[in-house]
Amino acid sequence: MSVRIDDVDRKILAELQRDASQSLDDIAKAVGSSKTPVWNRIRKLRDAGVVGQQTVVLDAEALGFEACFFVLIRTSEHEADWQARFLKALRDRPEVQEAHRLAGDIDYILKVRVKNARAYDAFYQALISEVRVHNVTALLSMEEIKSTTMLPIET
Numbered sequence: 001m002s003v004r005i006d007d008v009d010r011k012i013l014a015e016l017q018r019d020a021s022q023s024l025d026d027i028a029k030a031v032g033s034s035k036t037p038v039w040n041r042i043r044k045l046r047d048a049g050v051v052g053q054q055t056v057v058l059d060a061e062a063l064g065f066e067a068c069f070f071v072l073i074r075t076s077e078h079e080a081d082w083q084a085r086f087l088k089a090l091r092d093r094p095e096v097q098e099a100h101r102l103a104g105d106i107d108y109i110l111k112v113r114v115k116n117a118r119a120y121d122a123f124y125q126a127l128i129s130e131v132r133v134h135n136v137t138a139l140l141s142m143e144e145i146k147s148t149t150m151l152p153i154e155t
Contacts, residue, residue, distance in 0.1 A: 003048035008033060010153050012041055013050070017150045020054045057149070064115050067140065071110040071124075074135040086131045095123050112138075 005013075011031040015022065028038040045051045060068070075082070090099045090110065098111040114120045120138065128136070 003044060003050060005045075005050070009041055009045060012038060013045070013151075014153045016042070016051065017153065021056075060113050065113045067114050067116050067120060068144065069110075069112045069114070069120050070139045070141065071108075071112055072106045072137040072139070073108040073110065073133050074105070075107050075132075076134045077132060082131065089127055089130045093123065093127070095119075 008031055012027060015027045015030050024035045024039055024042075027042075028035045031038065042051065060066075075086075077083075086108075090096050095112050095114050096110050097113050098109075100109050101107065102109055112120065112123060114123060117140075124136065124138070127133075
């Protein structure tokens with residue numbers, strides 16, 4: 001479904017990205033509107049798929065997930081059956097925060113969050129026991145400089 005997004009919608013989206021837990025009254029005040037029109041616009045944006053699942057952002061380190069690995073995967077397997085098993089293996093593992101299929105020399109990149117290197121090794125061993133991969137390179141993030149889910153909504 002295609003939806004036309006105007007300046008008020010953009011302001012609403014920016015507010016939702018900033019803090020989705022704020023009240024409709026607060027959002028309406030911030031965008032210069034009243035509650036009912038803001039609610040109708042949010043509903044329209046949800047129905048169109050522009051606004052998806054609402055959630056909270058947890059602090060990984062505060063919860064003991066101190067290691068973030070970026071895993072580069074090369075495979076010589078490109079059959080539909082292999083890909084289905086590989087994608088299922090990724091979806092079944094909560095350690096995988098992101099997975100992307102790439103163009104170029106690397107086939108896939110994963111963002112994997114675990115407690116430590118030992119936990120990463122357990123993840124790695126489980127993954128390669130389920131699906132065959134040609135080459136895996138794991139890069140440990142030494143410092144997270146920027147991480148956001150916010151899109152640059154122009155208002």
